Amino acid sequence: MDLERFDLPRYLSMLPLFQEMQPPELQRLAAGSKLRQLARGDDVFHLGERCNEFHVAVTGQIKLFAISPAGQEKIIEIVGPGNSFAEALMFTDKPYFINAQALSDCLLVSVGKEAVLREITHDPRFCMRMLAGLSRRLHGLVNDVQAYALHSGVERVIGYLMRDLPEDGGEAASVQLPVSKASIASRLSMTPEYFSKVLRELEDNGLIEVDKREIRLLDTQRLARYPLK
Structure with a gap:
């Protein structure tokens, strides 16, 4: 510039x-x-x-x-x-x-x-x-x-992923992490390993898909209620 x-x-x-x-x-x-x-x-x-x-x-x-x-x-x-x-x-x-x-x-x-x-x-x-x-x-x-x-670590991660979404958002959305996962983990007061573990848990439950820094929220309504059944 x-x-x-x-x-x-x-x-x-x-x-x-x-x-x-x-x-x-x-x-x-x-x-x-x-x-x-x-x-x-x-x-x-x-x-x-x-x-x-x-x-x-x-x-x-x-x-x-x-x-x-x-x-x-x-x-x-x-x-x-x-x-x-x-x-x-x-x-x-x-x-x-x-x-x-x-x-x-x-x-x-x-x-x-x-x-x-x-x-x-x-x-x-x-x-x-x-x-x-x-x-x-x-x-x-x-x-x-x-x-x-x-809030639990899982709740903090979900809150971060959904922080900019409209309250009446649709079923799916996509989030681009602006910085490294380690930086976001520190911001959320958790270790990088635990942050990655939470992402894997959400992915295993069919709530998100992780592709490097892009995280696709497959069902925002279910994600907002997780881990409640």
Whole structure:
């Protein structure tokens, strides 16, 4: 992608956080932002680095993760195109407490703190939109904690596979895993081996078919009820 031709103000205007801003405001915000091209495995930031900006994934996938004292990686969130991260931390004047790394080739917009503070001062409604976005993120994290605490591994996998399907969906559907099975397993707080075991169980019961990263849901209504008879 030719970064010099990338229309950053226009891209920002399409994001929910910025879509009510006027062209002069978008120009100011873009002037305080930067575009970054990342290859798979490139770091966005490290634990302990100072946080002076927040980030938006334009293309690709970013994983937010922590490392346990034993050296095990736990993926906290997988961020896809159009989604932002590190907004809340940017306002705390504290360093990053997790790591971020590209799971695939990515294009990233990093929006500087000073540019954000300038627009908040100029228009308090911008602050309200940012708070709304942070509230949605918090709600999602609370739902995740509830799922880990109250749902079995099988239920978590089924919930992940059906998360984007309409409630009144048809009998069959197809899901393309955006990242590796190991990454998704970490996101669901399970080992890769157990994640694969659950997929085999669902496949043996005629509920899904697995073809590398494509998973065909053969009967979404039965899958939603599984393992109930």
